[in-house]
Amino acid sequence: MRHTFVKVSLATALLCAALLPGARSAQEKPKVNHTSLKVGDSAPDFTLLDNQWKQVHLSDYRGKKNVVLAFYVLAFTEG
């Protein structure tokens, strides 16, 4: 069953690729990925290094603090 599903998915993907030649042309605008997370969803946990090389776990703040996650593009650039 699972095997069939994989086959069908693969076939669909290949068909889409064949039907959309040059879908990613050089002129294409940067692709915008809108997050699929919405209000009411659980925030996926993560462990990341802070700017002092110390690990930060999102789950450490559960039950303690509200957390604002501000994703930015690159350091030393506007915004």
Place this chain on the structure above:
Amino acid sequence: MAKLEASDAVVFGISIDSPAANNAFAQKIGVTFPLLSDMNRKVLKQYGILKMYDVQKEEYDWAQRTTFVVDKRGVIQSVEEEASAINPNSAIAVCTKLPKK
């Protein structure tokens, strides 16, 4: 920032920069909250905000500018993308309204 702290919130900035770059950036702009490094883009993928940027005809995958407010239960209370994510006022407003306990 003071308003956010008063609302019992902590703030993290997150990008694909190294901790060293983030530390220099933090000192330059004088931020008091931690800047986190998602160097392998794992969290950006988890949160679905990896975006392709064209720089001199080369593609780079960096973060889409996005602000999430996560409450104490770990539930997302607000999502702001692009231009609206730059202004912190609405994130502050969301935090202020959240229950203190």
